[in-house]
Amino acid sequence: MARASEFDLIGRYLADRGARRRDVVLGVGDDAAILAGDDRPLLMALDTLVEGVHFPADLPAGWVGHRALAVNLSDIAAMGGEPCWALLGLTLPEADEAWVRAFADGLEALARRHAVALVGGDVTRGPLSISVQVAGHGNGPVLRRAGAAVGDRVWVSGRPGDAMGGLAVWQDPTQRDRRQWRGLQRAFIAPRPRVALGQALAGIASAAIDVSDGLVADAGHIARSSGVAIALQATACRPSARLRHWLGDTAARQTLLAGGDDYELCFTAPAAADAAVLQAARASRTPVRCIGAVSAGAGVWLDGEALTADTAGYRHFSD
Numbered sequence: 323m324a325r326a327s328e329f330d331l332i333g334r335y336l337a338d339r340g341a342r343r344r345d346v347v348l349g350v351g352d353d354a355a356i357l358a359g360d361d362r363p364l365l366m367a368l369d370t371l372v373e374g375v376h377f378p379a380d381l382p383a384g385w386v387g388h389r390a391l392a393v394n395l396s397d398i399a400a401m402g403g404e405p406c407w408a409l410l411g412l413t414l415p416e417a418d419e420a421w422v423r424a425f426a427d428g429l430e431a432l433a434r435r436h437a438v439a440l441v442g443g444d445v446t447r448g449p450l451s452i453s454v455q456v457a458g459h460g461n462g463p464v465l466r467r468a469g470a471a472v473g474d475r476v477w478v479s480g481r482p483g484d485a486m487g488g489l490a491v492w493q494d495p496t497q498r499d500r501r502q503w504r505g506l507q508r509a510f511i512a513p514r515p516r517v518a519l520g521q522a523l524a525g526i527a528s529a530a531i532d533v534s535d536g537l538v539a540d541a542g543h544i545a546r547s548s549g550v551a552i553a554l555q556a557t558a559c560r561p562s563a564r565l566r567h568w569l570g571d572t573a574a575r576q577t578l579l580a581g582g583d584d585y586e587l588c589f590t591a592p593a594a595a596d597a598a599v600l601q602a603a604r605a606s607r608t609p610v611r612c613i614g615a616v617s618a619g620a621g622v623w624l625d626g627e628a629l630t631a632d633t634a635g636y637r638h639f640s641d
């Protein structure tokens with residue numbers, strides 16, 4: 323029997339647990355939970371980073387701190403929200419002061435940039451792992467994975483695939499220090515959560531998700547939640563020149579589709595909103611491009627071909 327994926331475990335055992343509360347607007351199943359606040363909706367998200375799984379053991383502590391917050395801000399960004407507060411759960415093998423100082427400095431630099439306060443947490447001993455919970459507000463309509471409609475366009479920000487290319491560069495000691503791969507490495511080491519873009523898209527986009535597991539896998543979550551198919555156009559899914567240089571055309575395309583760790587936003591919007599989407603991108607200084615359209619049916623397609631197994635995206639329990 324196939325091993326359960328993390329999504330199977332969540333769906334079978336973890337969704338809809340606990341009390342039924344009327345102030346839970348949206349529970350398990352989106353990038354963040356939506357809770358009814360006094361005036362604006364409250365958003366809450368949590369992601370964990372494990373050494374060797376989510377970041378290489380030799381990644382400098384400052385970048386681990388940046389990453390731990392960035393992946394959570396990215397979830398709030400995908401809801402079109404404004405992040406405000408963070409809680410930090412830090413599990414350390416030893417009380418290494420230099421490591422913790424550098425980690426905290428990296429986290430703080432990003433937190434200040436986004437006006438987020440670290441308001442609590444927990445420190446324990448054990449194998450290195452970091453959990454961050456971020457809470458914030460929805461401003462205007464909250465973006466969800468559900469909402470994409472047939473005829474909408476599909477968009478993505480930034481250069482998906484570059485981060486996974488950058489991780490491979492980092493892991494190759496013969497290539498790591500070469501200047502030509504610096505941009506790729508930055509895409510992995512210092513993901514920039516698209517908070518301003520997400521907020522600018524609230525009220526314009528019909529659905530949104532942040533790309534952590536891979537573009538096809540995460541577009542697939544929009545498709546499933548919205549009850550539609552997503553048809554990607556191969557010519558629009560062109561990897562960056564630097565990724566093609568690093569991997570060659572074929573592997574670069576595969577990495578763009580399935581690599582993951584991008585922390586870009588994938589979103590849908592009605593065709594009539596093209597100008598508004600481009601204006602939101604300009605206002606937030608974030609590059610976006612249209613990569614396909616929403617159609618009737620299910621799943622994610624590339625030029626008419628269904629995308630499945632080899633583009634399924636990152637799975638924690640695949641072996």
Ligand SMILES: Nc1ncnc2c1ncn2[C@@H]1O[C@H](COP(=O)(O)OP(=O)(O)O)[C@@H](O)[C@H]1O
Nearest residue numbers: 332336337349350351352353354368369397534
């Ligand atoms: N241990 C858990 N208990 C309850 N809900 C969970 C758990 N793990 C994940 N979820 C929820 O399942 C959904 C999918 O999780 P995940 O794939 O990690 O989302 P994301 O990529 O946005 O971090 C999210 O809504 C998340 O909050």
Ligand SMILES: Cc1ncc(C[n+]2csc(CCOP(=O)(O)OP(=O)(O)O)c2C)c(N)n1
Nearest residue numbers: 369374375376377378534535581582583636
């Ligand atoms: C050392 C290392 N190996 C592999 C990866 C690739 N990787 C690990 S987890 C992951 C997917 C995202 O992590 P997940 O815990 O699923 O985040 P979420 O979807 O919950 O935001 C990817 C692409 C990495 N980041 N670091």
Ligand SMILES: [Mg+2]
Nearest residue numbers: 368369370534
């Ligand atoms: Mg998660």
